[in-house]
Amino acid sequence: MKILMVTSETVPFAKTGGLADAVSALAINLRKQGHDVRIVMPRYYKIDRSKLKAIEAPLAVAAGTIETWVKVYEAPLPGTDVPVYFIDHEQCFGRDGIYGTKAEPDFHDNPYRSAVLCHGAFQLCRLLGWYPDIMHAHDWFCCLVPVLLKHVCRNGYFAHTASVLTIHNLGYQGWYSKDSFPALGLDWNLYYGGGFERNGSINLLQAGISCADMITTVSPTYAGEMQSVEGGFGLDGLLRVRSDVVRGVLNGCDLETWNPKTDKLLPANFDYKDLSGKAKCKEALQKRMGLPVKKDVPVIGIVTRLADQKGIAEVFAPSYGSIYSICANMDVQFAILGSGEKWCEDEINSLQSKLPNLRAYIGYDESLSHLIEAGSDFFLMPSRYEPCGLNQMYSMLYGTLPIVRRTGGLADTVEQYNEFSGDGTGFLFDNLTPGAVYDTTGWAVWAYYNKKDHIKKMQVRGMKKNFSWDTSAQNYVGIYSDALWRGCGINTADWR
Template sequence: MPSRNVLKILMVSSEAVPFAKSGGLADMVGSLAKHLAGLGHDVKMLIPAYRGVDYTREESINVSVNVGFRTENTVCGRTTLAGSNVSVYLLEHPYFTERKGIYGNEEEEFFADNAKRFALLSRAAFSLLRAIDWKPDVIHSHDWPTALVPVYLRTLERNQGFEGTISLFTIHNIGYQGIFSLHDLHYTRLRLKDVCLEKGEHLEQLNFLRGGIRCADYVSTVSPQYAREIRTTRFGHGLEAELEKRREDLFGILNGIDAEIWNPETDSYLPLNYSKTSLEKKLQVKTILQEESGLSVDPGIPLIGIVSRLVEQKGFRELCGPGETALKDILDRGDCQIVILGTGEKWCEEVLRSLAAEYENLRVRIGFDEKLAHMIEGGSDFFLMPSRYEPCGLNQMYSLRYGTVPIVRRTGGLADTVISREEDPARENGFLFEEITGEAIRSAVAEAVRIYREEPDRILRMRMNGMSEDFSWNHSAERYVELYRYGLRRGRHPDTEESFDIQA
């Protein structure tokens, strides 16, 4: 363990803002790296140089990576993460530079060679570190694309100068595991049992995520509740047994939000800025949102916002899927308005378009619109998130910061951030429901609308409580530093002959 206060941290990820993004992983990695550096730590990052990524090259480093039956001679371009002193290394290889897309594209939803692409990225981390002669205290990798980083550290790289380095592997969504054919094993140069999916007594497929869970010194996920949930059959997606074995080394740290971008006092997308002491301006934002969305302008009717991927995980099957009438029933009551922004599964987009054409109190925008997303957070009275599961969730935290009361299912990060009256009347900031059913969604919305009309002072307290919470990355980054230091004090996860013995 280093005696100095400054930690040397390498982030390895398949995506990071502002270079490449497909979801919340990119936001987390970019923000965490920046805030760790802001705390005074020495942070570097490795990501792929995907086609179309535009960056200012400050240096080129030749990197030779041993994979498959050959050595891949690659180049890492170095740049600096804007607003920080984080050095970002972008791995240039035809696997990344000669096609569009991160994991797939319109022609190929999931690239057939993803196992090779991300095994190369994971092994390249160690080649890069040797090339720049920099030995980190912690290598922090994220989700299945870089799950082999801790596997390599535990196996092929463990006696190659990284004896004092620990690995932290963060699971952002356990539903995506990186499952591949056994034919891809040779490219990784790893042993079968380090990256396999067990089905009974048979070893049938490679599972990158499973390998990361088994081999990482420490494992984290993006909320305390999700860390508990993924150890259960209901949420573990087949890896609950592996996670239960690692329960002493498994931690949940809530993601933060970018408090500069998501701040109602300074948000440039809002026509008026407001704070806890000027909530009357929020009502004016609501009026403008109603006007711009084509809803009838009525400050007295509760406005419910949704900004989401339109997929089953987010609860849309229960909200408006085949045979489900929850959304229609809510609209039929006529006592609220709903505005929805998002894109996703075709069936869901078609159903929502059809409902919007039928109901005057529903407006739907298919696609993504950054300004409208901010307007919905700022102008809505409530924000609905009926997720089947939600590892962390960001929109409920945006909503709380904007004084928009969340209506959410009690799962994952939603349960960690939204506080019901039953839990703590003094800190109540939202509405939670337990079951993922259409009836549960209907009942929760009806209760929120009733409280809005009958107990306005309670709604005001909920708004104020939410706006008083601190969900900034400063707090989350400090938690990660605590975990890094804890891991360095405890040392590396002990090897076992059965799990980690490898071939030369």
């Protein structure tokens, strides 16, 4: 198949979260399976033009009320032969931030920026003379792609092209004033006909859901949660209407980067057959964080974005969160890495001054994130919702047992501990409350001190898990086939 990924971010060129990792990993693995996969994204000003190859012919893009001209650059995804095309438009993308900045968290002209990318994707195909079987749009920023394909472009060269929309996080939808609609470069009849209208505004994700031939998200459980009132962020009704085209495909891991046996960022390597290197990583973590070096005291790691989605209030909120009581009442240590909401950063710094068994680094450090995963005994991840999650997978692969809320991808990847048989790979709870976090952490700590054989058994089971992208990529091939059948009446079985 010929597949064009349309995305706002891709590692290593631009990243704000797991979306960027997922796009590049999926493209690479589909390419390994023999598919012609290409990526198109914006050229943000931090992406050095001198390292890209210019495509000389300019593109005319029908975004906004007048035609806009853009330039296109190209480079391979590093270490692969997957082409990445960059839409270059200084007004749209020559600034700090992908979606916004601290001064302007959500750029006011994001509808126009989205339109330049999405219209540009179709024009790029025309320029190259390369017409994909699948246009795979990722998240709200790229939702014009299925709209354009269904209502504007599915004729001529795109008559046999289908759309797939992947929702990486339903909480981000692209809500903007109705006054922004002309920036999308669409006829006004599509304000309603394309599914944009919501409460007198435009909702880009809603339009994408309305128009896509197939809709995916990043775990089977989250696919169900999106269709519930509690997890649907107001779009659950539409998703239930379209439930026949909704699929959940669990993201994989980058096993070249996250492999304790070969990880170059660790002071010692290890695998499930020999965990001695993990003990050395624990000692190195304690020293680096300024914690007392005690090999027999469990270390609980946290690597997170300090945001409401991650359950931070139930852990860190003053006089409400559970972490102070955990540190005061249990013989444990905490190693924390994260940044985000200022109140939470301030509270963590305050806790450090009060608790000798809690240390944190506010910010992000790649080597420290690997060391926390390798050197911790447990990993706390009490997410309010988690479409997929990667850290719980990294933890299990590194012999670190997750303590997680049973939601989204966490529910799909972590198996509950059975204190009678020793089965499982982690510790799960249902209700996000400080009490539940405290009690489940206490349960894990109890097992650490009283069920050493169970802890070892769970570590080995987790480290043997297969979180590669191979299966996920193959599942997407099936979804692409469904999209072609639903959108274009094409049976891919006839290709064989």
